[in-house]
Amino acid sequence: MLASRTSSLRRMSTHVVTIGKSVPKNKVNSLGLATRQCLASQLDAAVAANATSIVLHGQNGTFSAGADITEFASGGSAASPSLHELIGKIEALPVPTVAAIEGVALGGGLELALSCKYRVGKATARVGLPEVHLGIVPGAGGTQRLPRLAGVPFALQAITSGRMIKAEEAGEHGVLDGIAGKGEDVVEAAKQLASSKEGSDELPLRNLSLNMLASASNKADDDAAVAKAKSRLPAPNMGGEAVHGAVDAIAASYASDFDAGMETEMNIFMELLANSAQGRARRHAFFAERFSTAPPPGAPPATKPLGNKVGVIGAGTMGSGIATCFLRAGYNVTLVDVTEAGLARGDKILRKNIETDVKKGRSSEEKANSQLSNFSTSLTMDALKDADLVVEAAFESMDIKKKIFKELDGIVSPSCILATNTSTLDIDEIGSVVSNSDRTMGMHFFSPANVMKLVENVKGSATSPQTISDITAHSKKIGKVGVLVGNCDGFVGNRMVAPYTNEAAHCVEDGASVEDVDGAMTELGMAIGPFTMGDIAGNDIGVLIRKEKNLVDPATRPAGLRYTEIADKLVLELERVGQKVGKGWYDYDPAVGKGRIPQPSEAVADFVEKHRASLNIQEQDFSSLELQQRNLFPLVNEGLKILEEYWKPSDLLKECVERDVSLYDYFDKGMGKSKL
Ligand SMILES: C[C@H](O)CC(=O)SCCNC(=O)CCNC(=O)[C@H](O)C(C)(C)COP(=O)(O)OP(=O)(O)OC[C@H]1O[C@@H](n2cnc3c(N)ncnc32)[C@H](O)[C@@H]1OP(=O)(O)O
Numbered sequence: 001m002l003a004s005r006t007s008s009l010r011r012m013s014t015h016v017v018t019i020g021k022s023v024p025k026n027k028v029n030s031l032g033l034a035t036r037q038c039l040a041s042q043l044d045a046a047v048a049a050n051a052t053s054i055v056l057h058g059q060n061g062t063f064s065a066g067a068d069i070t071e072f073a074s075g076g077s078a079a080s081p082s083l084h085e086l087i088g089k090i091e092a093l094p095v096p097t098v099a100a101i102e103g104v105a106l107g108g109g110l111e112l113a114l115s116c117k118y119r120v121g122k123a124t125a126r127v128g129l130p131e132v133h134l135g136i137v138p139g140a141g142g143t144q145r146l147p148r149l150a151g152v153p154f155a156l157q158a159i160t161s162g163r164m165i166k167a168e169e170a171g172e173h174g175v176l177d178g179i180a181g182k183g184e185d186v187v188e189a190a191k192q193l194a195s196s197k198e199g200s201d202e203l204p205l206r207n208l209s210l211n212m213l214a215s216a217s218n219k220a221d222d223d224a225a226v227a228k229a230k231s232r233l234p235a236p237n238m239g240g241e242a243v244h245g246a247v248d249a250i251a252a253s254y255a256s257d258f259d260a261g262m263e264t265e266m267n268i269f270m271e272l273l274a275n276s277a278q279g280r281a282r283r284h285a286f287f288a289e290r291f292s293t294a295p296p297p298g299a300p301p302a303t304k305p306l307g308n309k310v311g312v313i314g315a316g317t318m319g320s321g322i323a324t325c326f327l328r329a330g331y332n333v334t335l336v337d338v339t340e341a342g343l344a345r346g347d348k349i350l351r352k353n354i355e356t357d358v359k360k361g362r363s364s365e366e367k368a369n370s371q372l373s374n375f376s377t378s379l380t381m382d383a384l385k386d387a388d389l390v391v392e393a394a395f396e397s398m399d400i401k402k403k404i405f406k407e408l409d410g411i412v413s414p415s416c417i418l419a420t421n422t423s424t425l426d427i428d429e430i431g432s433v434v435s436n437s438d439r440t441m442g443m444h445f446f447s448p449a450n451v452m453k454l455v456e457n458v459k460g461s462a463t464s465p466q467t468i469s470d471i472t473a474h475s476k477k478i479g480k481v482g483v484l485v486g487n488c489d490g491f492v493g494n495r496m497v498a499p500y501t502n503e504a505a506h507c508v509e510d511g512a513s514v515e516d517v518d519g520a521m522t523e524l525g526m527a528i529g530p531f532t533m534g535d536i537a538g539n540d541i542g543v544l545i546r547k548e549k550n551l552v553d554p555a556t557r558p559a560g561l562r563y564t565e566i567a568d569k570l571v572l573e574l575e576r577v578g579q580k581v582g583k584g585w586y587d588y589d590p591a592v593g594k595g596r597i598p599q600p601s602e603a604v605a606d607f608v609e610k611h612r613a614s615l616n617i618q619e620q621d622f623s624s625l626e627l628q629q630r631n632l633f634p635l636v637n638e639g640l641k642i643l644e645e646y647w648k649p650s651d652l653l654k655e656c657v658e659r660d661v662s663l664y665d666y667f668d669k670g671m672g673k674s675k676l
Contacts, residue, residue, distance in 0.1 A: 013195075018040065019057065031068055037081065058101075064105060066131075083108050087111060097116040103126075105127045132246055137265065142159065143155070160246055211595065226251045242272055247542075249268050307512055311335075311381070312333060319421075322421065323350055325480070328479075388416055390416060405434050419440070427459075431462060437463075441460060461487070492642060498638070504531065505566050507615060510622075520631075538579075546572075566608060574603070
């Protein structure tokens with residue numbers, strides 16, 4: 001690694017400046033005003049003490065997670081020193097400066113590190129500019145310094161993906177000048193580098209603009225890289241506002257000098273911060289995700305060490321997907337099914353998932369082999385007697401699930417957590433057959449389980465706080481967003497989506513076409529519309545659920561309920577189950593896009609027209625806005641109903657009035673958390 005060739009006298013004059021010092025509760029060294037002020041005064045002190053080199057590092061095992069996102073709600077804090085001023089100050093220091101990076105250096109954290117003349121990282125460190133995930137662009141020079149350091153193509157990829165980059169890769173692209181090996185102290189390594197550079201006159205990154213502008217051949221390549229990046233981005237109205245802004249800012253890094261590039265970056269940053277609804281939504285989602293995935297206040301810490309032996313019951317697509325998630329995170333997993341054929345199928349799906357990870361570069365052969373060495377299958381649940389957690393993913397039937405839980409109760413230890421992946425059934429009833437049902441909980445994965453990040457962790461009435469904390473920790477360990485929800489029909493996700501898809505069918509009954517409705521929702525920014533979604537999930541599932549609720553048969557349907565039979569008849573009469581059979585709300589041609597591209601269906605249009613005629617429905621015209629509102633308002637209303645079940649509306653209003661906040665802010669700022 002970095003050789004030290006310095007005298008002890010020189011090392012003495014290297015000053016270490018700590019990000020986050022004296023700022024309590026700043027777990028990730030975000031760069032809020034207090035942290036910036038403290039950094040500035042440490043730098044001033046180092047200069048006053050004639051430091052001959054300076055090392056910048058973070059506390060709590062991490063460098064910095066970047067700007068303090070909470071400051072963005074009020075348009076960002078411009079109070080002095082701003083991040084720009086701080087970065088300018090570091091860059092202008094006349095002595096060698098080295099960032100010692102462990103944990104993460106993200107966003108403004110990496111921008112701070114880029115203002116140092118050198119960077120050293122721990123092998124486990126991660127760096128990145130993830131601002132686009134917050135609907136903004138790097139706003140403290142990241143779009144100008146990263147391309148100067150690592151080239152335009154790399155900067156385009158890194159900034160538009162917002163991904164975390166491993167130390168090794170960062171080193172390959174010149175973002176890190178050195179990597180501290182195992183057992184090596186990164187601050188010590190940085191000190192060595194800093195003192196070895198004392199007296200050298202290497203230039204800061206801002207001056208590299210001259211080199212960039214000088215090379216015509218680079219410009220042609222960079223123009224091509226920018227054009228290619230643009231062609232691959234989602235449209236601005238499809239969530240792409242920030243990524244388009246990022247590419248424009250990077251393009252300015254070689255089209256003009258440093259100061260002009262910085263000005264372009266700042267203009268784009270400020271415009272997005274002030275006016276992008278996508279950005280506001282993304283920042284809301286950042287905090288909402290953390291709010292809803294934390295155990296409720298007062299819950300005990302998760303068991304340490306968290307058990308590592310997991311059983312998954314049911315080797316279907318869902319069960320194998322769930323088993324994959326645990327295997328990837330280093331758990332010991334046993335997959336159980338009642339038939340050899342079922343197990344063989346599950347085993348195949350799981351191995352394919354792990355193989356795909358390697359093919360797509362998300363994992364290595366070595367890692368995949370080690371994961372698979374922790375995997376076993378069994379035809380009996382006896383194999384789970386040492387399990388710390390069992391996730392049941394068997395057929396969606398109350399009787400079957402209760403039978404499994406009862407049998408498990410006699411096999412596993414009393415401390416083993418029993419989770420069910422049910423999407424609709426009552427957790428309390430499933431848990432009622434277990435001797436100590438405080439260790440039962442729902443763990444509702446979304447399909448495909450090995451891909452989707454969301455898991456609803458469903459709390460039953462008997463579930464203990466310890467079980468909640470442990471399931472929360474397991475969810476985090478397997479990389480899921482594990483949202484704690486209550487036990488009700490459809491939990492949160494499916495419960496809110498049901499009125500949305502119902503209303504979509506009403507719109508079609510009233511005169512809109514299937515494509516009109518889906519088009520209105522994608523125009524709004526949804527990835528797909530409700531009918532495409534139904535075709536992917538299988539329209540037969542909706543029919544089964546509605547049958548369970550006695551809605552399909554008019555004789556058992558509650559009086560006064562608006563109900564359209566189109567969705568039921570589509571399946572029961574036309575057998576248009578969805579993508580899996582090549583026809584649903586849309587037609588699917590196996591020769592086009594592997595049979596996954598929805599194409600308008602004349603058969604469905606005819607059927608809908610006859611349906612309307614049979615009910616004497618006068619077809620109406622709808623604007624996109626009307627369709628968007630009709631579909632989304634029922635979903636929003638259902639969300640509010642869910643909140644009402646926890647918070648009495650009158651109590652809520654009283655609290656909001658007392659605190660002088662809007663209802664939105666009450667939840668957005670996490671004030672309702674203490675009530676969970
Ligand atoms: C001008 C600049 O270009 C603009 C910017 O820098 S914008 C900021 C860019 N940085 C980011 O987007 C990084 C955001 N943070 C993360 O990705 C992750 O929090 C992390 C990888 C740093 C840590 O992850 P993890 O260990 O799982 O902890 P996590 O629960 O996410 O965060 C810990 C706490 O820090 C808070 N936090 C994390 N990053 C923060 C930030 N940049 N600002 C304010 N708070 C932050 C979280 O809200 C959480 O608070 P809580 O405990 O009260 O819920």
